[in-house]
Amino acid sequence: MKARVHVSLKNGVLDPQGRAIGQALHSLGFADVAEVRQGKLIELELSGALAKKPKPEIEAAVKEMAQKLLANTVIENFSVELVG
Numbered sequence: 001m002k003a004r005v006h007v008s009l010k011n012g013v014l015d016p017q018g019r020a021i022g023q024a025l026h027s028l029g030f031a032d033v034a035e036v037r038q039g040k041l042i043e044l045e046l047s048g049a050l051a052k053k054p055k056p057e058i059e060a061a062v063k064e065m066a067q068k069l070l071a072n073t074v075i076e077n078f079s080v081e082l083v084g
Contacts (some may be wrong), residue, residue, distance in 0.1 A: 001051040002083040003062045007071045008039035042070050055082055 009015050015037050022036035050061055062080045071078040 001046040001058065003044040003046055003058070004081040004083060005042040005044070005062065005066050005070050005078055006039065006081065007042065007066070007076050007078045008037060010075055010077055013075045058082060 009018075018036040018038040021038060022033055025033045025036070044062065044065070046058065046062075050058060053061075059080055059082060062082075063078075066078045066080065067073055
């Protein structure tokens, strides 16, 4: 069982990496890009007892991981996707 955690900055939080990516895209001729927001994807390969639990319990455990470590919930949003 795999879990994907998608992390992105909350609206209103400055995104200097996204801005730099946007400027680089413009300099490469992609003028139609209005705004870029950068995020991250964390893939977790789950095994053992956790992988054998029902999907709602797995999702709850992965959300707890995200809240405690994978995302800074003060400035970032996250979503969880279970695969397999």
